[in-house]
Amino acid sequence: MVSINLYLALAAILFCIGLYGVLTRRHLVIVLASVELMLNAVNINLVAFSSIGPVVNITGQVFTLFVISVAAAEVAVGLAILIALYRNKGSIDVIKHDLLRW
Amino acid sequence: MNTQMIFFLVFAIIAIACAVLVMKLSRISHRVVAMAFSFFAVAGLYFLLGAEFIGIIQIIVYAGAVTILFIFGMMMTEHRNVTFGSHPRKAHRVLSFLGVGTLLGVLLYGILNMDLATKEPTIYEKGTAHEIGLELYGNYVVPLIGMGFLLTAALIGAIVIARKEAK
Numbered sequence: 001m002v003s004i005n006l007y008l009a010l011a012a013i014l015f016c017i018g019l020y021g022v023l024t025r026r027h028l029v030i031v032l033a034s035v036e037l038m039l040n041a042v043n044i045n046l047v048a049f050s051s052i053g054p055v056v057n058i059t060g061q062v063f064t065l066f067v068i069s070v071a072a073a074e075v076a077v078g079l080a081i082l083i084a085l086y087r088n089k090g091s092i093d094v095i096k097h098d099l100l101r102w
Numbered sequence: 103m104n105t106q107m108i109f110f111l112v113f114a115i116i117a118i119a120c121a122v123l124v125m126k127l128s129r130i131s132h133r134v135v136a137m138a139f140s141f142f143a144v145a146g147l148y149f150l151l152g153a154e155f156i157g158i159i160q161i162i163v164y165a166g167a168v169t170i171l172f173i174f175g176m177m178m179t180e181h182r183n184v185t186f187g188s189h190p191r192k193a194h195r196v197l198s199f200l201g202v203g204t205l206l207g208v209l210l211y212g213i214l215n216m217d218l219a220t221k222e223p224t225i226y227e228k229g230t231a232h233e234i235g236l237e238l239y240g241n242y243v244v245p246l247i248g249m250g251f252l253l254t255a256a257l258i259g260a261i262v263i264a265r266k267e268a269k
Binding site: 002017021025050061062071095 | 104114117121122124125137140144148150153155159160163164168172174175178179180186189190191194199201202203205206209210214216228229234237238242245249253255257259260263264
């Protein structure tokens with residue numbers, strides 16, 4: 001039996017890899033992919049607590065379904081925004097898109 | 103070391119290695135494929151946890167739909183010979199690495215020193231569509247309807263944002 005701490009540690013590592021990618025990568029598609037990795041790490045936490053936590057319950061898996069739905073909506077709108085940005089500025093470098101930066 | 107531990111280690115190593123490859127590979131298409139394999143490994147972890155329905159949904163939605171969306175997004179933008187110039191903000195990467203490393207250290211310290219399950223944990227073997235459906239349409243029916251509205255809005259919004267402007 002794998003203890004829950006190992007699942008939580010794995011989720012923390014995946015979350016930090018995704019966070020590092022969001023902060024440092026410059027290709028917009030890869031930034032979105034890193035956000036998806038972070039959401040996956042959160043889902044691992046929810047399912048782990050739902051299955052082998054101190055209080056096992058199905059609610060965590062229902063929440064995981066909601067997170068997956070929100071992630072699907074987010075990636076659809078995010079890629080649409082990315083395509084619109086690329087059409088308007090001709091670049092997918094994050095640093096070029098700094099209109100809102102002061 | 104029993105069978106579950108071996109499978110956990112295999113899936114965990116695949117997931118982490120593919121997540122690192124998403125950061126490190128040079129071509130965008132290879133990165134998207136590495137991301138798909140990371141999603142598959144996470145689906146395997148869900149099966150290992152006894153959550154079959156979530157595992158199937160993970161394969162359908164993430165490894166299938168989201169990966170295809172990323173491939174289309176990659177195809178419709180610049181993907182050949184993507185080379186950026188030198189980074190104008192040098193301290194950015196170092197500060198990000200330090201911040202994320204500190205966060206990871208604190209998280210791992212807290213998690214590995216935590217004593218959650220004193221008794222031998224038992225897998226909750228009820229991650230089937232039946233159980234999830236009863237809960238989803240019982241206690242969570244209002245969030246379910248809200249999710250339907252959100253997905254509709256995202257569908258329409260994505261089409262409106264991504265289409266060409268009328269002349």
